[in-house]
Amino acid sequence: MATFIVEGKNRLKGSLEPQGAKNEALQVICATLLTDKDVIIKNIPEIRDVKMLLALLGSIGVEIQRISKGEYHFNAASVQPSQLESDDFFDKASSLRGSIMIIGPLLARFGMGVIPQPGGDKIGRRRVDTHFLGFEKLGASFNFDSHRKFFRVEAKKLKGSYMLLEEASVTGTANIIMAATLAEGTTTIYNAACEPYIQQLCRMLNSMGAKITGIGSNLLTIQGVSTLQGCTHTILPDMIEVGSFIGLAAMTGSEITIKNVGFEHLGIIPASFERMGIKMVRQNDDLFIPANENYEIENYIDGSILTIADAPWPGLTPDLLSVFLVVATQAKGSVLIHQKMFESRLFFVDKLIDMGAQIILCDPHRATVIGLNHSHSLRATKMTSPDIRAGIALLIAAMSATGTSSIDNIDQIDRGYENIDERLNRIGAKISRRS
Numbered sequence: 001m002a003t004f005i006v007e008g009k010n011r012l013k014g015s016l017e018p019q020g021a022k023n024e025a026l027q028v029i030c031a032t033l034l035t036d037k038d039v040i041i042k043n044i045p046e047i048r049d050v051k052m053l054l055a056l057l058g059s060i061g062v063e064i065q066r067i068s069k070g071e072y073h074f075n076a077a078s079v080q081p082s083q084l085e086s087d088d089f090f091d092k093a094s095s096l097r098g099s100i101m102i103i104g105p106l107l108a109r110f111g112m113g114v115i116p117q118p119g120g121d122k123i124g125r126r127r128v129d130t131h132f133l134g135f136e137k138l139g140a141s142f143n144f145d146s147h148r149k150f151f152r153v154e155a156k157k158l159k160g161s162y163m164l165l166e167e168a169s170v171t172g173t174a175n176i177i178m179a180a181t182l183a184e185g186t187t188t189i190y191n192a193a194c195e196p197y198i199q200q201l202c203r204m205l206n207s208m209g210a211k212i213t214g215i216g217s218n219l220l221t222i223q224g225v226s227t228l229q230g231c232t233h234t235i236l237p238d239m240i241e242v243g244s245f246i247g248l249a250a251m252t253g254s255e256i257t258i259k260n261v262g263f264e265h266l267g268i269i270p271a272s273f274e275r276m277g278i279k280m281v282r283q284n285d286d287l288f289i290p291a292n293e294n295y296e297i298e299n300y301i302d303g304s305i306l307t308i309a310d311a312p313w314p315g316l317t318p319d320l321l322s323v324f325l326v327v328a329t330q331a332k333g334s335v336l337i338h339q340k341m342f343e344s345r346l347f348f349v350d351k352l353i354d355m356g357a358q359i360i361l362c363d364p365h366r367a368t369v370i371g372l373n374h375s376h377s378l379r380a381t382k383m384t385s386p387d388i389r390a391g392i393a394l395l396i397a398a399m400s401a402t403g404t405s406s407i408d409n410i411d412q413i414d415r416g417y418e419n420i421d422e423r424l425n426r427i428g429a430k431i432s433r434r435s
Helices: 022-034 048-059 081-085 087-094 097-110 129-137 170-180 196-207 239-252 269-275 318-328 349-354 388-400 420-425
Strands: 003-007 013-016 038-042 063-068 071-075 112-116 141-145 150-154 162-164 186-190 211-213 219-223 231-234 255-258 281-283 286-289 306-309 334-338 358-363 366-370 382-384 404-408 431-434
Touching: 003 388, 022 038, 022 048, 022 097, 022 170, 022 196, 048 063, 048 087, 048 097, 081 087, 081 097, 081 112, 087 097, 087 112, 097 112, 097 129, 097 150, 097 170, 129 141, 129 150, 129 162, 129 170, 170 186, 170 196, 170 219, 196 211, 196 231, 239 255, 239 269, 239 286, 239 318, 239 388, 269 306, 269 318, 306 318, 318 334, 318 349, 318 366, 318 388, 349 358, 349 388, 388 404, 388 420, 420 431
Parallel strands: 013 255, 038 231, 162 186, 306 334, 382 404
Antiparallel strands: 003 404, 003 431, 038 071, 063 071, 112 150, 141 150, 186 219, 211 219, 255 286, 281 286, 334 366, 358 366
16 A cells, blocks of 8 residues: 655645546546447546546457557447456456446447446445436336346337436436437436536537537436447546645645636636635636735625535535645634535544644534634644545645655545646655555
C-alpha cells in the first residue's frame, strides 16, 4: 500500500491544468460498446479507475489502442458476451463501481448484460435500483443471483417507454440513456440527471446517430434508432479537480492559475467558493486564485450561519463537499456542511480534529466547522485515505499543516487524480511517494 509523505507549509506558485473529467470518461468509454464502428475519445484521464475500465472492456473483446497521452481508439466489433460470466470479468468488474454502466450498452446491442455487485468508494449505501427499474421499463427482465452476487438483465427487444426516475441518479440516467438509444420507439425520461457529464454523453451519442432532445434539462426524449456509427469525442475538464485546486490555493495561501477550466460547465462551484470568502478572477477560460491570506465565510442575510449542501445539478456536486469542509477549517467564521447523499462521507473528519480543526460532527450527514482564520495551523499527523474525495481533502489539509504528515492508502487518491504529487511538486509542493 503506497503512502504520501507531505511536508506542510509550502506556498505554491504557478499554473495547473485540470485533467479530463473522470465521471464523464467512465460514461463515454462504456458508450463505445453501442457500436461496431471506430470511436476515438480525447482528453481521457489516465487514472486508476479509467485504467481498470479499459482492462474490463478489453477482457470482453473491445480493441483498445492508445494513440497518444489521453487519446484512445476503441472498436467493439468483436465483443464476446460469453465472457461476461468468466472469473476474470467478475474480478475486474467487482472492483470498479463505474463498471455498472456497461449494462445499458450491452443490453441494447446484445440483448443481455451481466455485472457483479460493483465496488468503488466506501462512502455508504449506494443504490442501483434506478438502473434496473429503468431497464424493466424498457422491457427487460431483471434477476439478482444472491449466491454469486451478480445482476443479470435480458430482453429480446427493448421498447421505448415513459419513466419518472425516483432519484436523479447520474450513472442510472447514463445507463438508461445508452440502452434507450437502440430501443424501438420513443423513451421519455423525467427527473433525469442533467450534469455536464450527462450532457456530454448525449452529445456524443447524437454525433453517433442517436436522436436525443432535451439535453441539459431533466426531461429527455430519445427516439430509438437501429444502429449507431463511430465518432470522435473530447472529454471536458474535470470540475472536481478544478474545485480541489481552488480549495488547495486557499488553504495554503498560494497564488495559482488554473488553466482551461471549462468555465461554462462549472455551474455553482466558483460562486460557492466565493461565499467562503475565497477571491478568484476569471481570465477567459482560466481561473486566477490570488494568495488569500485570510478568507471570511458569508452569513445569510438574517445573520444565520451559512450552510453548504450538495444537490443534483445545477446544485453543488457532493464530490466537492470534502474539500469545502477542509477549506472551512482555516476560514474566518463558521459553516454547516450538509452531505445529503452519502451517510459515511464525513467520517474522515476525525483525522482533521486530530490535526487541531474545530469540527462538530452532528450526525453522519452534517458537520459544523468553526474556522481558525489561519491563527492556528493544523498539525501534521498520520492519516489513511478512505475514498477518492476524502483523500484529496486530507492531502490539502496536510499541505497546509505545520510539520510532515503521512497519508496511507493513496491508491484511493490515484483512482481519481492523475499524478497529483508530480503536478503539485512542479509548482512548489513537497510530496514524496513511498511504496
